[in-house]
Amino acid sequence: MGTILRIPTFTYYDNNTVNRQSSMSFILDDVLLNKVKTRYSSHGSAIWYEWSGNDVLNIPSKVNNAIGFPLLSKKTVQAILPLANETPNPSILQPVVSDILNKLYIEYLLHTNIANDIPSALYSPSTNTYLGVYTSGHSANNGYAASRDPAGVDYCYLGAYNYSVGYNFSVSNSKAIFDLEFPIYPESFVIGREFNSDYFSTGSHGYDVCYSIEVVVEYEKSTSKITSVQVSASTYGNMYTHTDIVKGMSSIGSDAQTLDTDNPYGEGGSATVGGGDGKYGDIDAVNGTEIPDLPGLSAVDTGFISLYNPTTSQLRALYNFLWSNQFDLNTFKKLYADPMQCLISLGILPCVPESSGATNIKFGNVDSGVNAVELASQFAQVDCGSVDIDKYIGSFLDYSPFVKISLFLPYIGFVHLGTDDIMGGSINVTYNIDCMSGDCIAFISHNERGVIYSYTGNCRADLPITSQNYTGFLKNYYQALAGVIPATINGAGGGAAGAIAGAAGGALSVAETVLLDNKPEFQRSGSCAGASGMIGVQTPFVIIERPRFSVPDKVQKYVGQTSNITLNLGDCTGFTAVEFVHLDGLNATSEEITEIESMLRSGVIF
């Protein structure tokens, strides 16, 4: 789009008689404004007022507001010059010498590119005027903004018009009503040093080449105030409305203008278009987490601790050794004060770590002669396998809140899984276990999404050997009771909300069709850790609760199925109900069209 060539505009209104210029001028170009103020800052009693913001006299601001488009500069200036024999009084409008402003205009043209582009043949140095370039001292010629006279001379109005008579012109003792016009030409109006001939043709309406904003101003003399500013709907027979003007401005481009400051929320407001700046990446991309490997370091690597997996008979043999004469107490006493100090712990676990081979149990560095499997690590992993969580129908009824899934994990208890997380795939349960403490963590991993849940528990039953560690045994027992908390219950009360949200528009009443699913959720287990876990279920299992839905035969013929697809109605067969439609091409009355839309929304059969 090109930029707009803004031509400074002056205008006058006739105070008392036809063609008499007044003192009210509006300079809308910032460059010219500065030149005027600088050059004529103290001309006689000239008083320059600069209007902006909420000033009631800020006509360009009002125009901007009226057209809803930041077209006009907010700066306006009123030049008030007294008559030669009158005392200057800014509250009284007085005539101004037209030559001053004409000269200002010419000066402006000379100092801008506009002047450079005006064909030199049009300039008359003797009169210091441009032939064919009329400033606001010239009356409009049937409203032609740019045209060619019968002699073939192109001319244009670079400025507003001096309305001697106009559609909205009137003067009374109390007020004056006059037109202001702001013609805006497109950049292509001037090409090089020539006016674009496309814009000039004999007999053409010049308004076709520019966009004019016509404003009707009502000025109250007694208060020197503008009491009304309205954008006019028509200009010289071309029925431009301000909407057309805005469209025109949009089509030929416009420099951004600073909006006026009337907006209490800040100049220019804060509303803006936005959105659609997402990366539109792979919305289904999954970079799942694998079940972690067991740690590479363990207590047995330190040498301070040894772990064994003795059988029952081997434990008995060890016990007998400790109480036998074979146990060299003197040797032992050199190392320890109490033999039981060597026995760190004895427990029962549902798993066993990897073995490093069979060896004699050394008790306080004393070879017991009892051969047992020594363990290479304190950690073990138990893979419980996978189960498929299949969709039953392949519809919304296979997902939350309609389907609820609970999972029992040994040594942890029942947990609730998110149906939407796992439906349609398979889940695997794998435990990583620390056999020294008995702490375990169960990973639930999805076949496509990796690990999506993990729960902790304890799977060790400590065996009390001494009175001291019996106390510890009880402590562990009580801690285990308070240990595991089942996962958050999902789906509670969601059935009704989900069903209501999906109710068929207009087809059936929600209250008639949906059974409220506000059944209470019950916790299926407490803690199953430690010793209680040992005597509990040892294999995970999953409980899938699905709704028993009631669907009439051939329901799709009566009410269809949910669609939400943009379709050509000609491609539809059978029951069809629409949500949004704009009916085009119907030679029907508005009442008929309304009835058609209503019937389409409630459902028709093609």
Place this chain on the structure above:
Amino acid sequence: MKLKLYNNLSDKIVVDKNITQLGSTLNGTLRENCSVIDPIIKVEGIVGSNLTKCNYAYIEEFGRYYYITNIVCVGNLFELHMHVDVLMTYRGSIRSNSAVVSRQEKLYNLYLQDGVFKEQANPHYEIKKFPSGFTSFNFILAVAGD
């Protein structure tokens, strides 16, 4: 004015009506004001099954199909009260438009929630065991030293 009387067996929401013409086309002249949407036409000579089955009409000059909503006997005339069938009349133009369809008999997405379905109070329970679990118990003895 040409008036055709039909027997319509289709539901009012059906676009392409299953209609059977009754008798021959009636010719006449409009003598009074007549609504194009809800015309009232006085007809003579409807007899027998044509009267009992007559529930649909087409007026050629109006270019519209009509439901006959009421038949009033006025002397030897039958006053047919009609209302335009917008679906049958404009079926071609309707089909040429597109729309966001909320429900459709054949083109649907079952993953969209649907409030039409009713649910019984007794749900289904499916219970699946995992293939394996903890199968044995083991003593784990920890002693000090290597």
